[in-house]
Amino acid sequence: xxxIAGLWSVSLTGAGSRLHRALLGVTLSVxxxxxxxxxxxxxxxxxxxxxxRIFYFHVGAAWTASLAFFVVFLGSLAFLRTQDxxxxxxxxxxxxxxxxxxxxxxxxxxxxxxxxxxxxxxWDPRLTTTTVLWLIYVSYLILRGSIDEPDRRARFAAVxxxxxxxxxxxxxxSIRLWRTIHPVLVKSEGFDMAPEMVHALLAALLAxxxxxxxxxxxxTSLERRRLELEAAKRALDFY
Amino acid sequence: xxDLWYLALAYGVIWVVxxxxxxxxxxxxxxxxxxxxxxxxxxxxxxxxxxDADEAEPFVSLVQGxxxxxxxxxxxxx
Numbered sequence: 001x002x003x004i005a006g007l008w009s010v011s012l013t014g015a016g017s018r019l020h021r022a023l024l025g026v027t028l029s030v031x032x033x034x035x036x037x038x039x040x041x042x043x044x045x046x047x048x049x050x051x052x053r054i055f056y057f058h059v060g061a062a063w064t065a066s067l068a069f070f071v072v073f074l075g076s077l078a079f080l081r082t083q084d085x086x087x088x089x090x091x092x093x094x095x096x097x098x099x100x101x102x103x104x105x106x107x108x109x110x111x112x113x114x115x116x117x118x119x120x121x122x123w124d125p126r127l128t129t130t131t132v133l134w135l136i137y138v139s140y141l142i143l144r145g146s147i148d149e150p151d152r153r154a155r156f157a158a159v160x161x162x163x164x165x166x167x168x169x170x171x172x173x174s175i176r177l178w179r180t181i182h183p184v185l186v187k188s189e190g191f192d193m194a195p196e197m198v199h200a201l202l203a204a205l206l207a208x209x210x211x212x213x214x215x216x217x218x219x220t221s222l223e224r225r226r227l228e229l230e231a232a233k234r235a236l237d238f239y
Numbered sequence: 240x241x242d243l244w245y246l247a248l249a250y251g252v253i254w255v256v257x258x259x260x261x262x263x264x265x266x267x268x269x270x271x272x273x274x275x276x277x278x279x280x281x282x283x284x285x286x287x288x289x290x291d292a293d294e295a296e297p298f299v300s301l302v303q304g305x306x307x308x309x310x311x312x313x314x315x316x317x
Contacts, residue, residue, distance in 0.1 A: 048242070049242040050242045050243050050246050051242040051245050051246055053246055054245070054246060054249040054250075055251070057249075058249070059254055061253075097260075100256060100257070100260045103256055104252070104256050104257075107249075107252045107253075107256070108249045108252060108253065109244055111248050111249040111252065112245070112249065114245065115242060115245050185255060185300050211257075215260075216263075218264060219264060222264065222268060222271065225270055225271060229271065229274060229275060229278065232278065233278060236278075236281075236282075
């Protein structure tokens with residue numbers, strides 16, 4: 001509850017608080033709708049039963065993580081081109097959120113794997129490349145914490161943010177490039193599932209995308225405020 | 240274990256991870272507010288001269304949430 005209250009406080013005190021509140025309202029509404037569709041609207045899967053319902057938010061988290069790392073890639077490129085620290089703040093914020101969603105992807109995938117494959121974990125190409133992706137961006141965050149000089153830190157992080165993105169298409173293509181036991185969601189003839197399941201999946205994708213946008217807005221506002229304070233302190237010789 | 244148990248575990252993990260992240264943002268927000276308060280308190284002390292007070296004014300506005308300081312003065316070093 002305290003975390004929610006704290007987040008609400010971030011929303012109210014950050015720049016563009018009306019946009020924050022509006023986006024939070026839409027995100028919560030669509031999130032509730034997506035939960036309803038995943039648990040009630042979508043039919044029970046014939047073979048796997050209720051466990052299949054994990055899939056809606058597992059795929060949603062994977063999609064959001066890829067989107068977040070794409071934003072890191074764009075923010076890093078823009079920073080190297082302009083040297084504007086606001087791009088670096090955007091990349092950092094998105095990397096952090098991307099790691100959160102990759103953690104959810106790995107955890108929910110592992111929980112789904114136990115009843116489906118009989119093991120919590122297997123070194124399948126999709127699982128392995130996703131783990132590598134998680135490690136790349138955790139390293140990105142650790143690297144940032146280990147360099148004191150702000151401009152050097154931003155430059156190094158931007159390079160990792162650009163190079164690290166190479167793994168995202170590899171994760172996506174891994175189930176097509178290598179032999180894998182991971183299910184293939186989209187086949188040449190379209191989605192391989194009932195229409196209600198496709199609707200529930202699309203609702204989950206939308207809910208997660210909105211949640212990402214909201215978290216990015218809050219986290220970037222916080223980071224920009226911190227940059228402004230650091231600059232003010234430096235200018236005042238506060239250190 | 241039944242399939243509902245795995246379903247509950249998966250959604251429980253999603254909520255826990257998201258709440259931990261929200262909590263970490265809230266903690267950092269609290270820390271930032273404290274730092275702003277410290278700078279504000281330092282700036283509220285008696286300025287040594289009129290020139291010092293003029294130089295500090297944009298940053299007093301910043302920490303009081305009245306807007307950013309002039310771009311040239313607030314830019315980080317380096």
